[in-house]
Amino acid sequence: MSDALLLTLLAAAVAIGWWLGRRERPATSDPARPATLTRDYFVGLNYLLNEQPDRAIEAFVSALEVNSETIDTHITLGNLFRTRGEADRAVKIHQNLLARPTLTTEQSDQVQLELSRDFLHLGLLDRAERLLQQLIRDSNRDETRHTAKQLLVELLDREGEWQAAFNIAYPTLVRQHEEIRRAAAHWLCELAEQARHSASPGVARKQLRQALSIDPRCVRANLLLAALAKDTARYQDAIRCLLRIPDQDLDFVPALLEPLRHAHQMLDDDEGLEDHLQQLLTRAAFTSLVILLAETRRRREGIQVAIDLVTEQLDRSPSLGALDYLLDLYQHQQQERGDPDPRIRLLKRHTNTLLSARPRHRCQRCGLAGEPLHWQCPRCRSWGSTRPITGIEGE
Helix, strand or coil: CCHHHHHHHHHHHHHHHHHHHHHHCCCCCCCCCCCCCCHHHHHHHHHHHCCCHHHHHHHHHHHCCCCCCCHHHHHHHHHHHHHCCCHHHHHHHHHHHHCCCCCCHHHHHHHHHHHHHHHHHHCCHHHHHHHHHHHHHHCCCHHHHHHHHHHHHHHHHHHCCHHHHHHHHCCHHHHHCHHHHHHHHHHHHHHHHHHHHCCCHHHHHHHHHHHHHHCCCCHHHHHHHHHHHHHCCCHHHHHHHHCCHHHHCHHHHHHHHHHHHHHHHHCCCHHHHHHHHHHHHCCCCCHHHHHHHHHHHHHHHCHHHHHHHHHHHHHHCCCHHHHHHHHHHHHHHHHHHCCCCHHHHHHHHHHHHHHHCCCCEEECCCCCEECCCCCECCCCCCECCEEECCCCCCC
């Protein structure tokens, strides 16, 4: 049994024992006389000490009557069921509490919030949404409405209802919660992508500018603004959008390189591309940046210039990706001379194997790693937490 579960059960056991002792002590009895606790309570303690949490919880629930003094303990037990993956049992406890006419307004709000969390956990999104909408509309407690809005935003995010989520979160939740602020910028990016694909570039640009006003570090918004500029052949505008990204987040330089190369190619401006790449290289020696700069120089000045550049960068910042590219350059040089070296081919095969086995991106929250860049992590569903992996192997 995990330490957190054990501590929760122990706390529940202490609370139940205190209440049972208080209830069963006669009003006129000697305070020094110990109270008689129910048999179910001691059975539950025995199960708990023998690390049988399922039976312990059942015994504590049986021992505990529902009244105004035990509401919080019942809520704790229900939440414990949900945490253990038994949300259906949590629903029964919370619905049983909600049926009690003696609940105060604050207790009723708390139970309804926990019941909505149960429904979310079970995937009963319609029932959770109805309950949360009712709390937002009817509760007279600001704290309850605030929490209900947070849960409803989480639900709408899960359903992909970006506009509805944004309407609820903006401006209060966006201003108060950094995670929601980051998510809101991505919801606007999602809406902008939809507008772009439906041939509404003006709407998309407006949404992306709003995303940047909410989260100035939203790299995705500038990537999409560059894509919109490319759609209408405004390549200089696209370049300007892309060159804002290093100031937002230097780790995302690799993500801007391909659209930057394409924009300069459409302008027939290799010299301008080389200047921009050289400027970026002074800020961070990313492997993909070194390779693109070497390829640009190779086209203009020949293969030996590219070899010299990569060799110099490897001396400064070792990288498996750059080494793999250098071996590729040596292979091409030998083929041009008609003198291939099988040792270079062998090394190239090994570096290819090592590089193909490694992921390119990793979520900073849950650790999920993979090839594509997910703006929303598929595992933990957090927005903007997946980043390029950099280091000696190259990004």
